[in-house]
Amino acid sequence: MSENLIEFNNISKFFGKVIALKDVTMKLKKGEIMCLLGDNGAGKSTLIKTLAGVHKPDEGEIVIEGKKTVFDSPKDALDMGIGTVYQDLALVPLMSVTRNFFMGREPLKGPPFLKTFDIEKANQIAAERMGQIGIDVRDPSQAVGTMSGGERQCLAISRAIYFGAKVLVLDEPTSALGVHQASMVLKYVVKAASQGLAVILITHNVHHAYPVGNSFTVLNRGKSLGTFNKKDISREELLGMMAGGEELDKLEVELEEMNRLNS
Amino acid sequence: MSDKAKSIASKKTSSQDERLKEVSKLRLLLNRPELGAVGGAILVFIFFGIVAGDTGMFSAYGTLNFLDVSANLGIIAIAAAMLMIGGEFDLSIGSMIGFAGICIAIPAIYWGWPLWISIIFAFAMAVLVGYFNGILVVRTGLPSFIVTLAMLFILRGATLAITRLITGRTQVPGLRVLIENDPIAWMFATDTFKWLFTWLGSMNLIALRTDGTPLATGIPPSVIWFIAATLFATWILMKTRYGNWIFASGGDKNGATNVGVPVGRVKISLFIGTAVAATIFATIQVLDAGSADTMRGNLKELEAIAAAVVGGCLLTGGYGSAIGAAFGALIFGTVSMGIFYTDVDTDWFKVFLGAMMLIAVVFNNYIRKRVTESK
Numbered sequence: 001m002s003e004n005l006i007e008f009n010n011i012s013k014f015f016g017k018v019i020a021l022k023d024v025t026m027k028l029k030k031g032e033i034m035c036l037l038g039d040n041g042a043g044k045s046t047l048i049k050t051l052a053g054v055h056k057p058d059e060g061e062i063v064i065e066g067k068k069t070v071f072d073s074p075k076d077a078l079d080m081g082i083g084t085v086y087q088d089l090a091l092v093p094l095m096s097v098t099r100n101f102f103m104g105r106e107p108l109k110g111p112p113f114l115k116t117f118d119i120e121k122a123n124q125i126a127a128e129r130m131g132q133i134g135i136d137v138r139d140p141s142q143a144v145g146t147m148s149g150g151e152r153q154c155l156a157i158s159r160a161i162y163f164g165a166k167v168l169v170l171d172e173p174t175s176a177l178g179v180h181q182a183s184m185v186l187k188y189v190v191k192a193a194s195q196g197l198a199v200i201l202i203t204h205n206v207h208h209a210y211p212v213g214n215s216f217t218v219l220n221r222g223k224s225l226g227t228f229n230k231k232d233i234s235r236e237e238l239l240g241m242m243a244g245g246e247e248l249d250k251l252e253v254e255l256e257e258m259n260r261l262n263s
Numbered sequence: 264m265s266d267k268a269k270s271i272a273s274k275k276t277s278s279q280d281e282r283l284k285e286v287s288k289l290r291l292l293l294n295r296p297e298l299g300a301v302g303g304a305i306l307v308f309i310f311f312g313i314v315a316g317d318t319g320m321f322s323a324y325g326t327l328n329f330l331d332v333s334a335n336l337g338i339i340a341i342a343a344a345m346l347m348i349g350g351e352f353d354l355s356i357g358s359m360i361g362f363a364g365i366c367i368a369i370p371a372i373y374w375g376w377p378l379w380i381s382i383i384f385a386f387a388m389a390v391l392v393g394y395f396n397g398i399l400v401v402r403t404g405l406p407s408f409i410v411t412l413a414m415l416f417i418l419r420g421a422t423l424a425i426t427r428l429i430t431g432r433t434q435v436p437g438l439r440v441l442i443e444n445d446p447i448a449w450m451f452a453t454d455t456f457k458w459l460f461t462w463l464g465s466m467n468l469i470a471l472r473t474d475g476t477p478l479a480t481g482i483p484p485s486v487i488w489f490i491a492a493t494l495f496a497t498w499i500l501m502k503t504r505y506g507n508w509i510f511a512s513g514g515d516k517n518g519a520t521n522v523g524v525p526v527g528r529v530k531i532s533l534f535i536g537t538a539v540a541a542t543i544f545a546t547i548q549v550l551d552a553g554s555a556d557t558m559r560g561n562l563k564e565l566e567a568i569a570a571a572v573v574g575g576c577l578l579t580g581g582y583g584s585a586i587g588a589a590f591g592a593l594i595f596g597t598v599s600m601g602i603f604y605t606d607v608d609t610d611w612f613k614v615f616l617g618a619m620m621l622i623a624v625v626f627n628n629y630i631r632k633r634v635t636e637s638k
C-alpha cells in the first residue's frame with residue numbers, strides 16, 4: 001500500500017515573534033514507525049501538540065487518509081484516530097488499572113438517566129488488553145501506582161490503541177526507563193506497528209530509536225533536516241545530525257588539538 | 264507423572280491459589296480508604312459502651328441524640344469528602360449554613376413568601392454560591408483554600424449585615440407556625456417511623472414521658488438525609504462515570520484533561536454540592552429550631568473537613584470515600600454527645616477532635632504509600 005495514512009505538509013507554527021516550527025513535512029504509511037529526533041528546544045513539544053490538536057498550525061496542512069483536515073481541539077484529533085501518549089502518560093497512580101484505562105471514556109450500562117459505569121466489563125477488557133501485551137494484571141482493581149514504569153507506558157499505549165488510534169504519537173516513551181523496561185516498551189511499539197498502526201516516536205535517544213524505526217526525521221531549531229530511510233543512514237550519522245552532534249565533533253577536534261599540543 | 268505426584272501437584276496449586284486469594288482479600292480490605300474510620304468508630308463505641316453503658320447514652324433517646332448530631336455533620340462531611348476527592352476544599356460551608364438560614368427566614372417572615380418558596384430560594388442561592396466558588400477556582404487556578412476562605416468572610420459578613428439591615432437583629436424567629444401544611448417543609452422537619460416508636464413505647468421497651476408518649480418520638484429527618492446522602496454519594500463515586508471523573512480530576516488534573524475528562528465542570532459541580540449540602544443542614548436546623556441565627560454553622564467547615572480526613576480522604580485529592588466520611592462524622596457526633604454521659608469535662612472534646620485528626624492523617628499517609636508504592 002503506497003498511500004500515506006497521514007501527511008503533515010509544510011507545517012509552521014509561530015508564537016509571536018518566535019518561530020517554533022518552520023516547514024516541517026512528515027509522511028507516514030500504515031505499519032510504519034517514524035522516529036522524530038531532536039535535541040531539547042528543537043520544537044518536538046510544539047510538533048506533538050500540533051499533532052494532538054492542542055495547537056493549530058499557522059501554515060501548512062494535515063492530510064489524513066487523503067482528506068485535508070483541521071483539528072479544532074484535542075478531541076478532534078482523537079476522533080480522527082490520532083492517539084497521543086504524553087510523557088506524563090495521563091495516568092493517576094492512586095486509581096486502579098481499570099479506572100485509568102477507561103478514564104474519561106467509561107463503558108456504561110443500564111437505562112437512560114440511570115446509566116452506571118460497567119465496571120465488570122471494564123475490568124475484563126482491561127485485564128484482557130494488558131494480558132495481550134504480556135503484563136499479567138493479577139487484579140485490575142490494583143492501583144496503577146504499583147506498576148513499573150514500563151508497564152505504565154504500555155498501559156497508556158494500549159489504552160490509546162483500544163480507543164481507536166490509527167496513528168500513535170509517543171512522546172519520549174523510554175526516557176525515564178531503564179534498559180530492560182525500555183526494550184519492553186519498544187517491543188510493544190513494534191508489535192503495534194505490525195498490526196497496522198502508524199507510529200510517530202518522539203525521542204532524543206538515537207539508541208532507542210534506531211533499532212525500531214523505519215524512517216527518521218530530524219528536527220533542529222524548529223526546522224526539519226529531512227526524513228531518512230533506515231537503509232540510507234547510520235546511527236552515527238543520525239547522532240551527528242541532531243544538535244549537539246556538531247558540538248561533539250568540535251569538542252573532539254579541540255581535544256585532539258590539546259592532546260597534540262601536550263605531547 | 265504418577266497419580267501420587269499428580270495429586271500432590273494439584274494439591275499444591277490449589278492450596279497456593281487459596282492462599283493467594285486470602286491475601287489479596289486482606290490487602291483489599293487494608294487498602295480501603297474508610298478502614299481507619301470504621302475501626303475508629305468501633306473503638307469509640309466500645310469505649311462508651313464500657314464507660315457510659317449504663318447511663319442512658321445507648322437508650323433509644325440517647326442513641327437518636329448522638330445520631331442526630333452525627334447526621335447533621337455527616338451531610339456536610341460527605342459533600343466535603345467528594346470535593347476533597349475532586350482535589351479541592353470548601354471553607355465556606357459553615358458560612359453557607361448561616362447564609363442559607365436567613366435566605367429561608369427573611370423571605371418567609373419579613374416578605375411574606377410561602378415557606379416552601381423560601382426554601383427553594385435558599386437552594387437556588389446555594390447553587391449560585393457553589394457555582395461562583397467553582398468558577399473562581401477553575402478560571403483563576405488559585406488554590407480553593409484561598410478562594411473559599413474569602414467566601415467564608417464574605418458570606419458570614421453579608422449574612423450579618425443583611426439580617427441586621429432588614430430585621431434590626433441577628434436572629435429571625437417565628438418559623439415554627441409556618442411548617443404545618445407546607446408542601447416542602449415536611450421533608451426537613453418530620454420525624455419518621457413514629458409508629459415504631461409508639462409501638463415500642465406501648466410495649467414498654469423504651470422510656471416514656473409521664474403522659475405515656477415515648478421520649479424518643481421518631482427518627483429525625485437529619486438521619487434520613489444522612490443515610491440517603493451516604494448511599495447516593497457512594498453510588499456516584501463507585502458506580503458512575505461521573506464518579507470516575509471525580510477521582511481522576513483530583514488525582515491528576517492534567518492527565519484527566521488530556522484524556523477528555525471535563526475537569527472544570529466536575530469541580531464546579533462539586534462546589535455546588537457542598538453549598539447545597541450546607542443548605543440541607545441549614546434547612547433542617549432552622550425548621551427544627553424555628554429560627555435562623557446569623558452565627559449558625561460557625562466553624563462547621565473545619566469539622567466537615569476533619570470528618571472527611573478521618574474518613575480517609577487525602578488532602579491532595581484523588582482518594583477517599585463517602586462511607587469513610589460518614590463514619591468520621593459518626594465518630595465526632597458520638598464523642599461530642601457521649602462525653603456528656605461520662606465524668607470527662609466537655610472541654611476535652613476539641614482535644615480529642617484534633618488528636619483524632621492527627622492520627623488519621625498519619626494513618627492515611629501510610630495507606631497511600633502502601634497503595635502506590637508496594638508491588
